[in-house]
Amino acid sequence: MRRLLCVLAVLVSWHVQAQQTIEPAVFQALSSALGAQQAGDLAVARSRLESALAQTENRTLERALLEQRLGYLAIEAQRNAEAIDWLRKALAHNQLEAQAASQDRRNLAQLLAQAGQDAEAVSLLESELASGTLPLETRQLLVQLYNRLERYSKAIPLAEQVVLADPGVDVVWYQLLAGMNYRLQRYQAAEKWFRVLLRRDPGNAQAWRQLAGVQSLDRRQVDAAATLRLAYEGGIRLSDTDLENLVSLQVAAGAPWQAARLLEVLMQQELLAPSRNRNERLAQLWQQARDHDRAQASWEALARRTGQSDHWMRVASIQLERGQWPDLLESLAQARTTASAAQRQTIDQWADYARRVMDQG
Template sequence: MLRWLVLLCLLSASALAQEIDAEVYVAIQGATEAEATGDLSKARQLLEAALPQAGNGSLERALVTQRLAYIAIANQRNTQAIDWLREALAQQQLEDAAALQDRQNLARLLVQEQRYPEAVKELEVLPRSDNNRQLLVQAYRQLGQFRKAIPLAEQVVREKPAADDIWYRLLVGMNYELERFDQAVRWQQALLQRAPESADNWRQLASMQSLAGEQVAAAATLRLAREAGIELETTDLENLIALHAHSGAPWQAARLMQALLDEGLLSSSADRLRRLAYLWQSARDYEPALAAWERVARSGNSTDRLQLAWLQYQQRQWQAALATLQAVQPANASQRRQLQSLKQAAEAALARSESGSASSS
């Protein structure tokens, strides 16, 4: 909860009694006592009752509305708190230090309530402390104003290389959103150097490298992580592949999976090879897709051999398709129909090809 006893920053109790209306002073004192006992409801009632005696533009109204704002924050009523803080500041009666703190709290509340345009207006005129700059970067990011957000975050880490990790994470995240994956890799590498014991940092770096088209480097990163004693489960590697596949990047998923298999980080099981084949095929990279299906088909599975033959047929490799079909032993009526249909189509296509070659010669 935000600290709201800002009256202590303004005036001593005796000075306060001389500065403001006696009835308002009594209400403020009563509210202070109620707050001390945790009775925020009573404190709010006392302050609201004093509002009619606190005229616009007065110190009384500034103090009462300010106190009401922080009671609203304590009750997690941020919208009310925003309104009260604005009213307190509008009186222009608070001392500079108190007004500055109120404006900073107002900006934070606006960010929390996702009122980003309003937050930006407040933050752009506040002193550029680290906290204020962080809020401003977050607000710019939410508004899609990356041209303002990224330079500001980069300025912070240039000035203070030891700045909190949040700045580096913001830079990773914003560059990721812009699909500037090479820059995301750069900032994720900085995070990894700060905390090489973090498995998340290794996984994130490998993910960014893969998104940047550096699948071999991503696999090498994961291998180095294991060599460094970082515990990476097989599911971690599988999830990384799935991330690309589900985001509509089957080529990157296939290339990453191939690199992980080549590094020995994943074993070459029939299920994984089958998945690799489908990924290459989804990416329309048919040469490695055929190679993967040929490896899978060696297991003798009729479904896999039919899939290989179909892909060979699609790639106009009719002789190879017919040879593959010769080894298929249908397991049911459906496979027999598929086999017969594909065989007839391949034979007809091969005959047309040979006929065309003979006539042209």
Template sequence: MIMGAFRSIVLVWALLFMPTTLLAQQAVAPAVFSALNNAQKAQQSGDLTSARNTLTAALDKAAEGSIELALIQQRLGYVAIAAEQYPQAIDWLNKALAQDRLDADVARQDRLNLAQLLAVQERYSEAARLLETERRNAPLELEQTQLLVQCYSRMGEYGKAIPLAEQVVKADAGADDVWYQLLVGMSYEQGQYARAAQWQKVLLKRHPARPEHWRQLAGLQSQAGDQRAAAATLRLAHEGGMGLTRADLDNLVALQVNAGAPWQAARLLEALLAQQLLPTDTARQERLAQLWTLARDRDRARAAWAALANGSNKPDHWLRLANIQLEEGDWSELLTTLQRAQNGASNQQRQLIRQWEGYARSAIENNS
């Protein structure tokens, strides 16, 4: 529905340059210490090739499972990030973390950055697992929560994404419209139409002059089964000069029909007619009667066809009423209606009238 509004991730890298004091505290071998410092200087000057070559040469000087190897691999990862070589960066950061020698805070930052890289590469499931682990260990920052929401939404796990997205908008009063659009869309996909309507109201409050927000709110209220609220929303939009046309309103009714909800469509059309947002002409009265019939609401369908037939005296309308009476076994009323249908009936209709009259008289005789 509205999911396409969610924008791509924008990476803001907190590149992790190791200060000399930290390296010294970790008792790094002098040769590796020098290589890391030289690579850092080269990277800062923009010479990524030199930084990469220096680090690659130092790999042979570091033992497997050592802090030296972890630091070299980590730095190679961030050099790859700077070069926008994200698959290589993912590989190097994974190797560095696998050594399990980095300081806890440093390793956490690496995992969070790795999650961003994985999301950029559309590896949403892996990114989500990393973020979930970090979230269990300590609360995520707002930006990281936003990233986890994006991952869940791209994976179609809306049940997990919605509560987190709600946290995002509650934590940031100035959250971009896209977050509310995302909440509307995900709630809609979950079939939570009333919840979607509540978030759509926020968008409407922010941009009351946009007709599409009024249409979308009315549509969601209709999907939620609140046809009176939908009609009231459309009336407010109409009175506010939002430029909603009769076609917009008819399309909203058609939306319910296409969704396989003729009863909801009939209730909405009835409300729109009552609000005088649509003219109560013959065509729409017929549409309403057809919708009640399709919804198998016989009482309302019967009343609608009777009102039409009495107003138009058309045999088509009398026969639609007669069909309901036939199904319900109202034989005496059926005979009266069939008599009214005679006037102006075609030959084919007269044949049907005679056939149904026979059913009615036979039923009455059998019951007497």
């Protein structure tokens, strides 16, 4: 808002230059209102402008100048809703000098953005952008508005202009670029900006997690694990929950095979310690992904370590589905040793079915 008030002084100087082109009474009202404003009496300044406004005709330069000034008075009085109304009216006449009108549109857009009227603010700034009169600072506002409206494909090129113009800009711009590309599923572009962010702030644990996350979503699980290993070796201590959440990200994205592969590599690299629960989850993910070989191998390894009937029944269910009858009978025999009564009933049914099929064959 202070920036808007600085603009006010620029516009006042323009009014002085325009004294030869507007009615003397209006010029006098503008000058008198300026004096009252400078004395801190905004109510008197407003009253003088409104009195002059009542004497002017619609669609005239004089009316536009008075409404413009009322708009900036409202800004100084922190009455933004009124300021928006006055500036809209002033611009609607299409009478203001081009440079002044351009500045008014930018200032109005800022007020609209503060009021949450993003679509209208974007429309104003887009017209300025198209005419080549939108400075870099205001382009940043347009990026923020596009982001709020989830119009990421429009925001990204402007955000790139911001960081190219000033590579030392606040890191939030790199986070924004990475995040918007991520939302568009442009994972390699998101990776690029996360890497830039990490060059500037290598201790940013969240950025390391996010980088590994986009690599994982890009189906590059080994790269994701390598990124996490690099972070670990650089002193970044990610919690088990952080790493498991990356696996869950793949599950939520409907990619159980990718989730299983990531979990497998994380355990192989000892970033996650192997445990019964994690090995069970790995086997379940392979099975969910319909990777029968890996699922069967995972459940069988668990079953041989634990001897649990539940694990042997998991092995048997895959063998049943795949028609591996002799192996199925062996697994059922292993399961029977610790099986419950309900499990024994299932074991007997599966074993009888397997024998009948083998006899028929």
